[in-house]
Amino acid sequence: MARARSEERRTEILRATLEVIAERGYRGATLGAVAERVGLSQQGLLHYYPTKEALLVAVLEDRDRWDTGGGGSRGEGPWPLELLGSLVEYNAMRPAIVQTFSALLGESVTEEHPAREFFSLRYSQVRADMAASLRAEHGEELPGGLTPERAATLMVAVMDGLQYQWLLDPGTVDMPGSFRDFLRLLRDRTGPDVSGPSPG
Amino acid sequence: MARARSEERRTEILRATLEVIAERGYRGATLGAVAERVGLSQQGLLHYYPTKEALLVAVLEDRDRWDTGGGGSRGEGPWPLELLGSLVEYNAMRPAIVQTFSALLGESVTEEHPAREFFSLRYSQVRADMAASLRAEHGEELPGGLTPERAATLMVAVMDGLQYQWLLDPGTVDMPGSFRDFLRLLRDRTGPDVSGPSPG
Numbered sequence A, B: 001m002a003r004a005r006s007e008e009r010r011t012e013i014l015r016a017t018l019e020v021i022a023e024r025g026y027r028g029a030t031l032g033a034v035a036e037r038v039g040l041s042q043q044g045l046l047h048y049y050p051t052k053e054a055l056l057v058a059v060l061e062d063r064d065r066w067d068t069g070g071g072g073s074r075g076e077g078p079w080p081l082e083l084l085g086s087l088v089e090y091n092a093m094r095p096a097i098v099q100t101f102s103a104l105l106g107e108s109v110t111e112e113h114p115a116r117e118f119f120s121l122r123y124s125q126v127r128a129d130m131a132a133s134l135r136a137e138h139g140e141e142l143p144g145g146l147t148p149e150r151a152a153t154l155m156v157a158v159m160d161g162l163q164y165q166w167l168l169d170p171g172t173v174d175m176p177g178s179f180r181d182f183l184r185l186l187r188d189r190t191g192p193d194v195s196g197p198s199p200g
Helices: A002-028 A031-038 A042-048 A052-067 A081-091 A095-108 A116-138 A148-168 A175-187 B002-028 B031-038 B042-048 B052-067 B081-091 B095-108 B116-138 B148-168 B175-187
Strands: none
Touching: A002 A031, A002 A042, A002 A052, A002 A095, A031 A042, A031 A052, A052 A095, A052 A116, A081 A116, A081 A148, A081 A175, A095 A116, A095 A148, A095 B095, A095 B148, A116 A148, A116 A175, A116 B148, A148 A175, A148 B095, A148 B116, A148 B148, A148 B175, A175 B148, A175 B175, B002 B031, B002 B042, B002 B052, B002 B095, B031 B042, B031 B052, B052 B095, B052 B116, B081 B116, B081 B148, B081 B175, B095 B116, B095 B148, B116 B148, B116 B175, B148 B175
């Protein structure tokens, strides 16, 4: 009972955090602003999330759960590539959460950052998920002679890298269109002998 | 004469900053640590670079000048794609500056960040440079029916995105190998009718 109440509170806090992020951006999303929104003292909020980083990681984990169908909207099995294209389109309509993700990812590569473990584990998982999607749709060999695993690393890099270019210059960079360009590159099949010698 | 002296001092400061970054990482590269290294008071350092962000932007601008041949090591004309592969290999040997770039890029997408203009202008320039390189080697049409400009946006995204994955997990992610995978995707030519209908 107390546990259910606590879970409910956490859900409220995450929802309030998303609202504050949407209104004030990454830097404006302070613990104080979130506490006020949810009707807690800052001390009360720290009981649930001891740092801003812990709170933001929880928000991003929650988003991942929803986006990848853990929210119950999708069945089992690999994520279809076409749906990934739609996810990038959806992201282009919610710059504040994309900004939060990108800013925290940037911080996470600094020394002993509290979000480092989250991102490191997340990327292992996301690369594996993308490799499964690529294998399901393209088989074992993709253009350029790439394995699904090698193409997955590139696909994740494209998604993240496009977010930075788009956040910096949304009027110039067509994030969803560019991501679909990349999906087209992966569909563009040819014989392995055309791809040149392997450098490795 | 005073101007030459001042330029010399700036060069010394940038060199000291690089050393401090290499030894202590992004977060350890404080204005105080740099001032000490170069034998200035912190106040004296602020005369040259008023904020940590301004100092780091100057370091990154300096790196760009050297990397893209402004240092005098290369002639005019587009940057050969093979050299870009070597540049990524070189970056894999200097994680501290890659960490600095990636951390500052992450910060720059937050509200009114002082490094935002640097990155925004830099990406316009880098996309144009990469498009020129792609056009010189692959002509007007790349795999998937992409123009050099569209492929350039992806190439920049791949470089940046791979840096994050590699910084988080250097033992798993082969940054230079993955970048060469992407170059292979761009070399893998086939007829435009195989790439499926254009969505736009």
